[in-house]
Amino acid sequence: MKNNFKVIGFDADDTLWINESYYRETEEAFFKLLSQFCDRDTASAVLLKQEVMNLNLYGYGAKGFCLSMLETALTVSEQRVQADTIGEIINLGKELINKPLVLLDGVVETLDYLKGKNIRLIVATKGDLLDQERKLGNSGIEKYFHHIEIMSEKKEENYRNLLSSIDLRPEEFLMIGNSLKSDVLPVLEIGGYGIHVPYHTTWQHEVVDDFTDHSRYLELKKITEIMGVI
Amino acid sequence: MKNNFKVIGFDADDTLWINESYYRETEEAFFKLLSQFCDRDTASAVLLKQEVMNLNLYGYGAKGFCLSMLETALTVSEQRVQADTIGEIINLGKELINKPLVLLDGVVETLDYLKGKNIRLIVATKGDLLDQERKLGNSGIEKYFHHIEIMSEKKEENYRNLLSSIDLRPEEFLMIGNSLKSDVLPVLEIGGYGIHVPYHTTWQHEVVDDFTDHSRYLELKKITEIMGVI
Numbered sequence: 004m005k006n007n008f009k010v011i012g013f014d015a016d017d018t019l020w021i022n023e024s025y026y027r028e029t030e031e032a033f034f035k036l037l038s039q040f041c042d043r044d045t046a047s048a049v050l051l052k053q054e055v056m057n058l059n060l061y062g063y064g065a066k067g068f069c070l071s072m073l074e075t076a077l078t079v080s081e082q083r084v085q086a087d088t089i090g091e092i093i094n095l096g097k098e099l100i101n102k103p104l105v106l107l108d109g110v111v112e113t114l115d116y117l118k119g120k121n122i123r124l125i126v127a128t129k130g131d132l133l134d135q136e137r138k139l140g141n142s143g144i145e146k147y148f149h150h151i152e153i154m155s156e157k158k159e160e161n162y163r164n165l166l167s168s169i170d171l172r173p174e175e176f177l178m179i180g181n182s183l184k185s186d187v188l189p190v191l192e193i194g195g196y197g198i199h200v201p202y203h204t205t206w207q208h209e210v211v212d213d214f215t216d217h218s219r220y221l222e223l224k225k226i227t228e229i230m231g232v233i
Numbered sequence: 234m235k236n237n238f239k240v241i242g243f244d245a246d247d248t249l250w251i252n253e254s255y256y257r258e259t260e261e262a263f264f265k266l267l268s269q270f271c272d273r274d275t276a277s278a279v280l281l282k283q284e285v286m287n288l289n290l291y292g293y294g295a296k297g298f299c300l301s302m303l304e305t306a307l308t309v310s311e312q313r314v315q316a317d318t319i320g321e322i323i324n325l326g327k328e329l330i331n332k333p334l335v336l337l338d339g340v341v342e343t344l345d346y347l348k349g350k351n352i353r354l355i356v357a358t359k360g361d362l363l364d365q366e367r368k369l370g371n372s373g374i375e376k377y378f379h380h381i382e383i384m385s386e387k388k389e390e391n392y393r394n395l396l397s398s399i400d401l402r403p404e405e406f407l408m409i410g411n412s413l414k415s416d417v418l419p420v421l422e423i424g425g426y427g428i429h430v431p432y433h434t435t436w437q438h439e440v441v442d443d444f445t446d447h448s449r450y451l452e453l454k455k456i457t458e459i460m461g462v463i
Contacts, residue, residue: 020327060330062363066296073303074323089319090307093300100290130360133292133385150398153383155363168380169399 004196004221004232009162010171011117012127017202020142029099031108033072036088040080050075062155064131069096104141109227114147116230127136127152127165127178157185159192160162179229191217200226234426234462240401241347242357244410245365247432250372251335259329263302266318270310280305292385294361299326330364334371340456344377346460352376355405357382357408387415389422421447430456
């Protein structure tokens with residue numbers, strides 16, 4: 004891959020640190036709370052439907068997720084869920100926000116390597132700004148990044164706006180992330196470069212068919228392999 | 234005031250468009266829902282306390298506000314609130330997000346005037362990115378702004394990060410907003426310029442003692458007065 008990028012954008016959740024696993028843990032605890040009303044699969048299906056329905060209104064992040072859990076509880080209980088369960092669900096949401104920050108293997112090593120190059124590193128994420136700032140602050144890797152870009156979505160238009168806001172041409176930009184749909188495909192579409200580093204769990208709503216053939220694209224098994232290509 | 238600013242930042246809520254009045258309306262509807270458990274003043278006091286307690290965790294915006302309303306309902310009802318009321322509170326939050334966008338008087342005229350100058354205009358807000366993008370998209374004034382900067386807080390450090398992310402020196406930056414505490418004082422502190430245009434309602438948590446004396450500061454009665462000073 005060419006290596007005269009001016010800016011490299013890193014996705015945050017499941018690229019730099021653990022995230023999706025925490026959502027899965029929270030969901031399992033939530034399904035257990037709902038077991039008085041329905042089985043796990045029903046709860047899971049209703050929750051996913053509710054989340055996707057709310058996405059336009061709430062966007063991404065733990066607060067919208069918590070509100071979707073609450074609506075799911077109202078639905079599957081047919082409006083019979085008790086106040087104490089509502090309180091427990093709100094607490095599940097708060098615990099999710101407060102989960103410890105665990106960096107993925109090789110992240111520090113890779114960032115340390117990139118620091119030696121004349122490339123500005125940014126975090127480009129569609130999570131919640133406050134959550135992501137908190138995580139970055141707890142991560143010990145804040146010093147490697149120039150700033151955080153929060154995106155309401157990661158579609159072509161959003162990447163175009165991002166590049167315009169930092170006065171960058173697409174061919175000067177590389178995006179690295181665990182989601183083909185959000186981190187790679189839209190960036191390739193607008194003329195930028197993309198590296199996909201998969202995480203073992205992907206939210207259903209983010210799954211796309213595999214895709215491999217593009218001159219400005221690379222798929223790596225581990226983030227440390229970036230050191231071999233840039 | 235000097236007029237060779239490179240960037241002018243506009244606060245969004247209650248500077249460009251109506252916001253706080255919508256929160257007040259939502260609160261009144263919420264207090265009515267809780268009247269089965271407590272009087273209006275009690276509900277209001279518990280809600281404010283809950284919001285401030287949650288600020289570190291949830292940040293600003295309608296979703297955190299909705300979650301704080303829910304916790305308030307649990308508290309004042311002593312865990313007796315019914316599922317249908319929970320559903321109504323969630324809907325109040327959704328309605329708040331969907332309130333119509335109403336620009337404040339003189340905003341378009343003022344932006345039109347500034348467009349003629351060689352100054353980049355940005356929106357700098359601590360609201361939720363998705364909410365603010367939606368509002369800006371519905372406002373008809375999107376074309377005047379280069380991009381939206383979302384800030385998790387509006388303290389000195391956050392403004393320093395903002396300026397660093399757009400490679401700007403403080404003396405090249407003017408911030409315009411309705412909150413002395415958030416839009417003016419921290420910008421003055423780091424060496425920038427501030428214009429205060431008060432809105433008739435201010436959230437209690439944003440109120441500071443009046444302040445008038447600073448060489449890089451102006452207080453205006455209406456946003457249109459900007460045309461007389463820049």
